[in-house]
Amino acid sequence: MGILVLTDPLPSEIYAAALREIAGDVPVWTASDQPDPDRVEAILAWKLGAGVLSRYPNLRVLASIGAGADGLLGIPDLPADVVITRAVDPGQAIEIAQYVVASVLYFTRDLATYVRQQAVAAFRRLPVRSAERCRVGVLGMGNVGQAIARAFLPLGYPVSGWNRSPRAVSGVNVVSGAQALPEFMASVDILVCALPLTPSTRGILDRRNLGALPKGAIVLNVGRGQHLVEDDLRALLDEGHLGGAVLDVFSEEPPAPESWFWKHEKVLATPHIASTSSLPLVAGQCLDALHRTRQGLTQPNAVDRELGY
Structure with missing residues (x-):
């Protein structure tokens, strides 16, 4: 009994190699190995479609390679008795916070304009936008959202947060619940979405909510990517209501070459690189989840199917 790696579209062999280094006598396969389906006890994956899991009658663990498990929770024939886990890497929250701070400065300090000026040898100074005029609001105050919020505090930015349920975060004014969302949106100049994807957060960045900014x-x-209604964002950018957007995730990854994201002058698009999970960590947590399942132990990284994370 062993672990099958199905991380497409990401290369499965690099995850399999990381697992094999620590797996001992636990076999590790990729799809190309064509293992006996009866011997597959755990699957490491990112996103799977219908009909895949039904091939493996002895499956006990389904492990995500990332912090989110929405690509696995959405499987229509997901067995009720399979444990679902996610990769929990404290370093990822710091990486994402770094990415967000850099992206905010890209816009608020007019770095794109200075790059264009450099290309034509123009030496023109623009007014500096003060931190007081850059009120940062973070949607989702989990580990990632809190790291983002805290990263801005020493820089003098006013920071607030919104969460679906009440949560106290030192130095950050956090409001909660659907009723508080419109007022929250109206009070921030920089909106950062760090929510998990659940039925209640899908499409939350729509015209109504973005228009309240x-x-x-x-x-x-x-x-x-599914948090954002992409056509609504484009309309608000083109109408001049929104000043810009930074997108590291998309409803379809990668976006088509003809997608408007690539060429829109108000959009900074990056290929889902705000953070990356450590291969040894992902492998170690997957193997640990399998051992815990075999021993009937609790799963610290288990996903709550009802909450979606």
Whole structure:
């Protein structure tokens, strides 16, 4: 009994190699190995479609290679008795916070304009936008959201947060619940989405909510592409209501070559690189989840199917 790695579209062999280094006598396969389906006890994956899991009658663990498990929870024939785990890497929250701070400065300190000026040898100074005029609001105050919020505090930025349920975060004014969302949106100049993807957060960045932001606001999405209604964002950018957007995640990855994301002058698009999970950590947590399942132990990284994370 062993572990099958199905991480497509990401290369499965690199995850399999990391697992084999620590797996001992636990076999590790990729799809190309064509293992006996009866011997597959755990699957390491990112996103799977219908009909895959039914091939493995003895499956006990389904482990995500990332912090989110929405690509696995959405499987229509997901067995009720399979344990679902996610990769929990404290370093990822710091990496995402670094990415968000850099992206905010890209817009608020006019770095794109200075790059264009450099290309034509123009030496023109622009007014500096004060931190007081860059009110940062973070949607989702889990580990990632809190790391983002805390990264801005020493820089003098006013920071607030919104969470679906009440949560106290030192130095950050956090509001919660659907009723508080419109007022929250109206109070921030920089909106960062760091929510998990659940049925209640899918499409939360729509015209109504984004339209409640002040004119000229910047939107950053480091959650999931499905949080954003992409046509609504484009309309608000083109109408001049929004000043810019930073997108590291998309509903379809990668976006098509003809997608408007690539060429829009108000969009900074990056290929889902705000953070990357450590291969040894992902492998270690997957193997640990399998051992815990075999021994009937609790799973510290288990996903709550009802909550979606």
